[in-house]
Amino acid sequence: MKKDKQVALLLSSLGGGGAEGVCVNIANGLAERGYDVDLIVLNMVDASYKLRVSTRVNIVSLDVGRIRFAFFPLIKILKKIGVNKVIVFNYELTVLVNLLRLFLRFECVVFSRNINTMSVRFAEMGGSSFWVRRFLNPFLYRFYFKSDFIINQCRAMEQDLLELCPELIGRTCVIYNPVAKHIEEYVADNDVSAIDKEDYFLCVGRLEAQKAFHYAIHAFHDVLKDYPYVRMKIIGKGSLERDLKKLAADLGVEGSVDFEGFKENVIPYYIKARATVLTSLYEGFPNVLLESIALGTPVLAFDCPSGPKEIVVDGVNGWLINYQDVDGLARSMRKVLSEGRGGSVDELRSTLKGLTIDDVLDNYEELLAR
16 A cells, blocks of 8 residues: 555544544545545544444554553554545644654644634633643643644634634645535435424533533423423433533423433434434534434524534524524524425535535645645
């Protein structure tokens, strides 16, 4: 295999997150285009997406529980496979690879995929422990930006990154997340416009502070006053599950909110929902919105940093709502219930031009050829 057709992709796990899903799609796509692809993960614990990985992709587990234990196993693997181009889908793993290059003189080109709005991430870390503020945060800042190239998921992310670190000018690009291959295949094989909608709103994501599902529950509580038959389904797991269930109970809506847990296949939930709701404090380029729109279901999204503004077309594929405006979200939910989806399924899907897996793979190939 020629070196220019060999690449390693690094990520923490094959768990069911957005970054993991994008990584698997890119790995599979590059392998189908003739690349020798190694997909390196810390371990195979809770590897929900393992079955989505193509047999053409070589999965390598470092068999470590935390990133700090991956230093020597990673250098051993990278030297063994002899790769000279690495795409990293994790901040801390990016720092680790850049440290390997610095201290062990390991030569490879590092492409880092920026996961979230960087300024928000650093602001959050600034409110953490003394150790995070004084040591981890500066350490991450210094060594993450040593990457040769940083891939941003949308233009707002790139702008934010360059404002934070102007010396990166000329070393960044924008490659949008693709609509997942299994979503595209489902739409090709099924007429999603013929599927009857059910009376529920859908939330999908980790039950953590970033996703801020408490806003969705508060808005839903308001909507129930006029539409007592409607439900909310929340798919995902996380540390805030108990708190969110308590909130639903405190508001008296626990009988109308279904906590479905993690689901490997969310398609049946998307296609029957009235709308998919995103209330995140910040994002990168939220796959949840892409998947919902591709499957013919409109979205209601806070105009958070960053991503929704570059996806949502008001009145066509959904509605963009002022950031953290719970009353505005409730109004939009009522609008969906009273007026319907907005545009037709074809109109919804037309807003995703340029976001097929083939479009995005073309961008990655162009980047790897640099």
